Amino acid sequence: EDQVTQSPEALRLQEGESSSLNCSYTVSGLRGLFWYRQDPGKGPEFLFTLYSAGEEKEKERLKATLTKKESFLHITAPKPEDSATYLCAVQGGSQGNLIFGKGTKLSVKP
């Protein structure tokens, strides 16, 4: 069964304190691994798609990496506006939909 597990559930950082969020997955035939950001009361907002092990993508203070079993979202020198829930999702070979993890709630304090 395709499955996504994210850790930690919640993460509190001071502004400027870099860290990483983890997403471990099991899927038959990975078509893509996705990272989304979700603010309270809003729908998820697309950040990255990774397709194969070794791939990396960056956007501002965020960098996503992918191995055969997990993905990391690295946050460098975070700011309070980076506070949100970060969702990881996979798309498997036998289906067209996304399977989401429960998310990591990130709080960045000034």
Add this chain to the structure above:
Amino acid sequence: DAGVTQSPTHLIKTRGQQVTLRCSPISGHKSVSWYQQVLGQGPQFIFQYYEKEERGRGNFPDRFSARQFPNYSSELNVNALLLGDSALYLCASRAPGQEDEKLFFGSGTQLSVL
């Protein structure tokens, strides 16, 4: 350009009632998906429609149904509401020619069942 729009934003129903949620995709997008997000959980797939045809269905009971109209807007219907149906219902659209599931989500409809 307008993003994915959903209506209503909030809804309160009682057990046993029926509800219809509406979604308009981004202009030019022909694929619409519905997801249910229970508080503290990630979104869970309900339906996917493309060109007015159902292309996928998640593990939800037959009380859940959906359709897509010629203008690519969509409705999600839930009959015989249960307390456990309380959730944020998200609609998402996908750009034409996009082979992966890079989705654009609306802000959702928050459904409360009392």
